[in-house]
Amino acid sequence: MDLEIDAGFLSCSRTNGGGYGMGRYTLGEFEQAVLLAILRLGSSAYGVPIRHDLSERLGRPVSVGAIYSALERLERKGFVSSWTGGATAERGGRAKRFYRVEAPGVRALEAARAATRMLWAGLPEGASA
Amino acid sequence: VTKSRIFVPGQNGYRYNKQIADLVKESKQRWIIDLGSDDYDLPGALRNVAKTGDLAHLIMPEIGQKLLPFILPKKLRAAVAGDLAEDFQSYAAQWGRPYALGWLWWELAGLCIRRFGPTAIITAVGMWFRQKIGW
Numbered sequence: 001m002d003l004e005i006d007a008g009f010l011s012c013s014r015t016n017g018g019g020y021g022m023g024r025y026t027l028g029e030f031e032q033a034v035l036l037a038i039l040r041l042g043s044s045a046y047g048v049p050i051r052h053d054l055s056e057r058l059g060r061p062v063s064v065g066a067i068y069s070a071l072e073r074l075e076r077k078g079f080v081s082s083w084t085g086g087a088t089a090e091r092g093g094r095a096k097r098f099y100r101v102e103a104p105g106v107r108a109l110e111a112a113r114a115a116t117r118m119l120w121a122g123l124p125e126g127a128s129a
Numbered sequence: 130v131t132k133s134r135i136f137v138p139g140q141n142g143y144r145y146n147k148q149i150a151d152l153v154k155e156s157k158q159r160w161i162i163d164l165g166s167d168d169y170d171l172p173g174a175l176r177n178v179a180k181t182g183d184l185a186h187l188i189m190p191e192i193g194q195k196l197l198p199f200i201l202p203k204k205l206r207a208a209v210a211g212d213l214a215e216d217f218q219s220y221a222a223q224w225g226r227p228y229a230l231g232w233l234w235w236e237l238a239g240l241c242i243r244r245f246g247p248t249a250i251i252t253a254v255g256m257w258f259r260q261k262i263g264w
Binding site: 046047048051063064065066068069072084088091092094095096097 | 189205207208209210211212213214215216235236239240242243
């Protein structure tokens with residue numbers, strides 16, 4: 001776990017896996033969860049449903065700052081892209097920012113899944129118990 | 130005033146027999162609620178409102194919105210403010226305004242800490258406190 005400090009928004013953030021110091025960027029656990037939530041939500045992936053989906057699946061409250069911090073980082077890496085939707089009345093006329101997982105993001109998720117499989121390889125079911 | 134709308138002056142809401150489809154803040158004094166068709170699915174946050182007719186407690190305090198320009202870049206400001214307003218409305222309707230206010234301040238504090246870092250905030254608070262007590 002290292003501390004990433006740069007000039008960007010919400011720049012004081014942690015990344016798991018030490019990706020920046022290595023040749024290849026490794027997705028952290030939370031980043032994987034965010035990418036998977038975006039994939040699950042499809043075209044309706046914006047801040048609120050992403051946060052609710054993650055809170056439900058992770059079983060703990062997730063803050064707005066944590067979500068946008070991760071999204072900002074993933075967007076900088078080219079794993080997700082975002083666009084502004086139309087203003088909606090129930091949000092006081094403020095627009096939603098929708099997110100979509102791009103091809104590098106999908107590849108990073110596949111790599112993370114493969115890495116997890118490799119780590120578990122050879123262990124019988126229930127070996128962790 | 131068309132049949133498909135409700136006007137809500139101050140804190141008192143008035144409602145037709147149909148379901149609420151949308152909520153628009155028109156001015157500081159007045160809210161307009163657009164009514165949908167009968168088969169429109171009423172948003173969860175507004176179900177309680179439809180019963181009580183009281184809308185004022187669902188509005189996010191303006192101070193929360195005024196703080197955001199100091200915390201967020203322009204690109205994300207509207208999106209985050211909208212998300213906070215949407216969740217505030219939902220929590221206020223479900224759990225009450227005090228809970229929603231507590232949640233909102235907690236989120237704003239979290240955004241501040243992520244933006245400036247804990248050290249800068251602790252230093253600033255410490256300096257303010259030292260000035261306050263004249264130490």
